Amino acid sequence: MKYVDEFRDRSKAVALIGEIRRLLARSKLARQRPLQIMEVCGGHTHSIFRYGIEGMLPEEIELVHGPGCPVCVLPMGRVDDCVAVAERPEVIFTTFGDAMRVPGSKKNLLQAKAEGADVRMVYSPLDALALARKHPEREVVFFAIGFETTMPSTALTVLRAEVEGIRNFSVFCNHITIVPTIKAVLDSPDMHLDAFLGPGHVSMVVGAAPFRFVAEYYNKPLIISGLEPLDILQSIWMVLKQLDQGRCEVENQYARIVPPAGNAEALRAVARVYELREFFEWRGLGSIDHSGVRLRERYAGFDAERKFAVPNARIADPKSCQCGEVLKGVIKPWQCKVFGSACTPERPLGALMVSSEGACAAYYQYGGARRKPEAVP
Amino acid sequence: VSTEMPRRARALGRIVAQTVTLAHGGGGKAMKDLIDDVFVRAFDNPTLAPLEDQARLTLAGLAEYGDRLALTTDAYVVDPLFFPGGDIGKLAVCGTVNDLAVGGAVPLYLSCAVIAEEGLPVAVLRRVAQSIADVAREAGVVIATGDTKIVPKGACDKLFVTTSGIGVVRQGLDLGVHRAQPGDAVLVNGWLGDHGAAILAARGDLSLETPIASDCAALHRLIAALLEAAPQTRCLRDATRGGVATVLNEIAQASGVGIEIDDARMPMRDAVRGFCEILGLDPLYLGNEGKIIAVVPPDQCDAALAAMRRDPLGRDAAVVGRIDHGETGRVTLRTALGGRRIVDMLVGEQLPRIC
Numbered sequence: 013m014k015y016v017d018e019f020r021d022r023s024k025a026v027a028l029i030g031e032i033r034r035l036l037a038r039s040k041l042a043r044q045r046p047l048q049i050m051e052v053c054g055g056h057t058h059s060i061f062r063y064g065i066e067g068m069l070p071e072e073i074e075l076v077h078g079p080g081c082p083v084c085v086l087p088m089g090r091v092d093d094c095v096a097v098a099e100r101p102e103v104i105f106t107t108f109g110d111a112m113r114v115p116g117s118k119k120n121l122l123q124a125k126a127e128g129a130d131v132r133m134v135y136s137p138l139d140a141l142a143l144a145r146k147h148p149e150r151e152v153v154f155f156a157i158g159f160e161t162t163m164p165s166t167a168l169t170v171l172r173a174e175v176e177g178i179r180n181f182s183v184f185c186n187h188i189t190i191v192p193t194i195k196a197v198l199d200s201p202d203m204h205l206d207a208f209l210g211p212g213h214v215s216m217v218v219g220a221a222p223f224r225f226v227a228e229y230y231n232k233p234l235i236i237s238g239l240e241p242l243d244i245l246q247s248i249w250m251v252l253k254q255l256d257q258g259r260c261e262v263e264n265q266y267a268r269i270v271p272p273a274g275n276a277e278a279l280r281a282v283a284r285v286y287e288l289r290e291f292f293e294w295r296g297l298g299s300i301d302h303s304g305v306r307l308r309e310r311y312a313g314f315d316a317e318r319k320f321a322v323p324n325a326r327i328a329d330p331k332s333c334q335c336g337e338v339l340k341g342v343i344k345p346w347q348c349k350v351f352g353s354a355c356t357p358e359r360p361l362g363a364l365m366v367s368s369e370g371a372c373a374a375y376y377q378y379g380g381a382r383r384k385p386e387a388v389p
Numbered sequence: 390v391s392t393e394m395p396r397r398a399r400a401l402g403r404i405v406a407q408t409v410t411l412a413h414g415g416g417g418k419a420m421k422d423l424i425d426d427v428f429v430r431a432f433d434n435p436t437l438a439p440l441e442d443q444a445r446l447t448l449a450g451l452a453e454y455g456d457r458l459a460l461t462t463d464a465y466v467v468d469p470l471f472f473p474g475g476d477i478g479k480l481a482v483c484g485t486v487n488d489l490a491v492g493g494a495v496p497l498y499l500s501c502a503v504i505a506e507e508g509l510p511v512a513v514l515r516r517v518a519q520s521i522a523d524v525a526r527e528a529g530v531v532i533a534t535g536d537t538k539i540v541p542k543g544a545c546d547k548l549f550v551t552t553s554g555i556g557v558v559r560q561g562l563d564l565g566v567h568r569a570q571p572g573d574a575v576l577v578n579g580w581l582g583d584h585g586a587a588i589l590a591a592r593g594d595l596s597l598e599t600p601i602a603s604d605c606a607a608l609h610r611l612i613a614a615l616l617e618a619a620p621q622t623r624c625l626r627d628a629t630r631g632g633v634a635t636v637l638n639e640i641a642q643a644s645g646v647g648i649e650i651d652d653a654r655m656p657m658r659d660a661v662r663g664f665c666e667i668l669g670l671d672p673l674y675l676g677n678e679g680k681i682i683a684v685v686p687p688d689q690c691d692a693a694l695a696a697m698r699r700d701p702l703g704r705d706a707a708v709v710g711r712i713d714h715g716e717t718g719r720v721t722l723r724t725a726l727g728g729r730r731i732v733d734m735l736v737g738e739q740l741p742r743i744c
Contacts, residue, residue: 013659013662013663013666016662016663016666017725020725020726021726022725022726022727025726025727026727061730062671062724062730063724063725063726063728063730064722064723064724064726064727064728064729064730065726065728066728067728067729067730068726068727068728110669113737122737135597241726241728242726356736357736357737358736358737376733377731377733377736378730378731378732378733379719379730379731379733
């Protein structure tokens with residue numbers, strides 16, 4: 013497959029790992045303890061597991077699977093709101109596929125669908141808008157979820173709906189923004205990360221500048237990384253190169269996709285349609301200031317939260333969950349008290365067991381190469 | 390099996406209605422006309438012709454083929470009814486033939502029950518019946534008995550088909566999912582994931598156009614040739630729902646062995662790989678309707694592969710992995726990159742990832 017297989021080439025991977033080993037051998041730090049590198053994006057996590065990258069890396073490198081899976085971090089209260097909207101008889105509730113399995117406090121969207129709610133899987137918010145055009149007698153709600161990657165497409169769909177005067181379309185907005193979350197991780201006292209792989213597709217929209225604080229204020233290198241296996245290996249090599257040379261910068265490994273200034277048109281649409289929420293609740297991380305967006309007053313007519321009364325209840329994460337500690341790299345997924353017992357992909361308790369991009373689900377499904385049997389509780 | 394055509398006891402009825410209604414399931418003349426015109430006319434064979442409440446099969450005729458009967462049943466609810474590479478009728482015959490054949494049985498007779506939703510165009514029913522008849526004839530199996538039910542609108546989705554099949558297993562042949570041993574080779578007979586991708590694309594809700602057609606096919610001749618060439622074959626499974634990943638897990642668990650497969654050796658079309666890339670699906674879990682997994686001892690691996698490749702349905706057959714002493718019940722994949730990961734059973738349905 014052209015433009016894909018090139019980034020999965022075995023011999024290039026072997027060469028990169030050789031270079032990584034060479035740099036590690038010169039690192040004083042790596043001799044004392046493993047270097048912790050957090051990959052921020054759920055897409056990275058998925059690739060790392062799908063291609064078995066963790067097991068190919070030297071033991072001196074520990075990958076910490078970050079908070080960048082928007083499906084995983086959706087709190088139960090929000091899913092309950094979703095289900096409440098979806099169960100209204102006039103509503104066609106449209107959603108991306110993997111958001112259907114996220115557990116609410118009582119049920120998820122798959123169960124609501126089985127019980128009769130009109131829940132439909134779409135591939136783009138424009139598909140939802142098309143449904144609204146086709147069914148003027150129904151209320152079509154789009155379950156908007158994701159970081160800056162998917163934010164512009166929702167915004168552009170709202171703008172299109174406004175131009176066309178489509179009134180039976182609205183958005184249940186759960187878009188979140190990655191920067192305050194990286195900051196929250198960095199501010200946590202038990203954090204000892206050495207570097208970051210920055211999100212590739214978020215950066216395609218926002219550019220490199222929003223991540224500069226990581227290097228400048230927190231003194232951690234950050235490499236904006238593509239999602240293919242060789243992208244990830246090259247980014248790890250770039251991290252080590254910075255550490256070796258005593259540099260601490262934001263670098264762009266994914267230059268074939270990420271323009272340094274981001275995508276101006278997408279950013280304009282985002283700024284036009286959304287405003288920051290004061291705070292947003294994250295599963296496993298708690299409430300984070302300015303980490304979510306909602307529709308501006310001008311687009312209130314397209315805001316499902318304002319159009320339909322939602323319960324809007326805050327449901328606390330189950331006490332036994334240690335998602336927060338896993339997210340920050342304090343413990344490994346299998347060291348969590350409920351991993352694989354009370355919390356499995358069939359019945360996820362914690363955020364990270366929900367989607368295949370979540371660290372725990374990935375370990376459960378694909379098996380960590382370094383998951384030693386004696387480490388399992 | 391006698392090929393002599395007994396004289397029909399009565400003339401076949403004709404249906405004039407354009408769509409199926411509840412009257413066609415009522416047991417009266419309308420039903421008789423529908424069954425006669427659509428099914429009996431298409432299936433046309435001496436075992437079915439007497440139209441008794443049961444088909445009668447001579448034991449002597451069966452015993453020619455071996456010493457054990459194999460019996461299987463499967464319900465087909467595919468949506469859409471017609472898709473590139475096949476339709477629900479073809480699927481219903483091939484699926485049941487394959488379920489018999491992977492047990493080493495020679496497939497001989499099928500039953501065929503249909504449940505139709507009122508309002509279904511008679512032309513659709515006719516097309517499916519013709520497809521069942523054509524595929525059965527080509528496969529050399531006889532539709533020996535059948536049933537037709539019509540249910541109110543909404544009680545089923547357009548058309549469901551259930552086929553049961555009888556086959557005979559020859560003496561001494563004992564294939565079993567528990568029989569895989571370390572050192573054995575794992576083979577497949579060609580491109581993986583075509584059916585799953587074709588159906589997902591044909592449903593149309595993803596607005597993706599692909600040139601992929603279902604691989605739906607009856608594999609009993611290929612399997613017979615394989616068993617001839619590699620008589621010590623341990624087990625065969627058709628990799629339908631859940632794909633090769635699921636079948637391999639079943640074999641690993643039942644046999645108490647580990648299995649290692651190699652991503653680079655998996656025969657997979659670029660179109661299927663691309664389709665999965667876009668939707669975030671793992672092609673190893675996509676269903677197939679014309680693919681088997683064969684586990685054969687190492688000394689018969691070459692013969693088995695050659696036998697498969699001689700059959701048009703096995704031209705792209707490949708050795709994709711080995712049974713090993715690894716962790717019991719575990720399937721491991723060597724990735725194209727050179728890493729390793731576990732291939733587990735699928736949890737729930739495969740849903741596209743969002744980004």
